[in-house]
Amino acid sequence: MSDQSCIIITITGASASGKSLIASTIHRELCNELGCKDIGIIAEDSYYKDQSHLAFEERIKTNYDHPNSIDRDLLIEHLQKLKQGISVDIPVYSYVEHTRTSEVTHFSPKKVIILEGILLLTDEKVRRESNISVFVDTPLDTCFIRRLKRDMEERGRSLESVVEQYNKTVRPMFFQFIEPSKRYADIIVPRGGKNRIAINMLKAQIMHLLGKN
Ligand SMILES: Nc1ncnc2c1ncn2[C@@H]1O[C@H](COP(=O)(O)OP(=O)(O)O)[C@@H](O)[C@H]1O
Ligand SMILES: Nc1ccn([C@@H]2O[C@H](COP(=O)(O)O)[C@@H](O)[C@H]2O)c(=O)n1
Secondary structure, X not given: OOHHHOEEEEEEEOOOOOHHHHHHHXXXXXXXXXXXXXXXXXXXXXXXXXXXXOOHHHHOOOOOOOHHHEOHHHHHHHHHHHHOOOOEEEEEEEOOOOEEEEEEEEEOOOOEEEEEOOOHHHOHHHHHHOOEEEEEEOOHHHHHHHHHHHHHHHOOOOHHHHHHHHHHHHHHHHHHHHHHHHHHOOEEEXXXXXXXXXXXXXXXXXXXXXXXX
């Protein structure tokens, strides 16, 4: 598989803005047209640094909204290998343990890779690997309500811990790093995961880059 035959779509925005929903919607709908083996999703969260050498009490002190919390070298290495047609083993991350598990997901090269995560466009090397960059622009109060619900239901968090983390790191890092990265986006999607027109436009652009229209 040559460089040109792998298209990378980077979807970024605040936590709980709807990045995963857009990614999974495009994935599901393009599966029918391209075949599921040719399209895949990679979450930046899978590349949070391994913290298994730290005690749990130390791991919860990490600022997970700062670019330094991500193993950027491994992410870039994986994107470049996939573009060269080489399979990679993606770490499986636990939000409950705040570190990588002992498992990996085997990921083979694809025609289309949807990369989603909060800090992707803050990194120049990731920007260089991306063919289309999208910023999901959902109001922060909406994101906070969604995050509170999700983190309590799916990530084993208490109401107090979600509120404390939000005030201490999530909100400040959004304004310091994530919001300014919007200027690197090709497309800004208001409202988030259910913006049908934006999803249709993205699908059409992907098909165009693949030479399918
Ligand atoms: N447009 C929307 N309307 C209602 N709920 C939404 C919408 N977009 C996302 N959600 C919900 O909000 C939560 C966070 O969305 P998700 O796509 O996982 O965000 P992100 O990947 O940006 O963190 C999920 O429970 C999802 O189902
Ligand atoms: N151990 C961790 C690792 C990450 N987070 C939070 O996840 C958010 C990014 O994921 P989204 O699916 O919401 O985009 C980020 O804001 C981190 O604060 C965490 O709480 N614990």
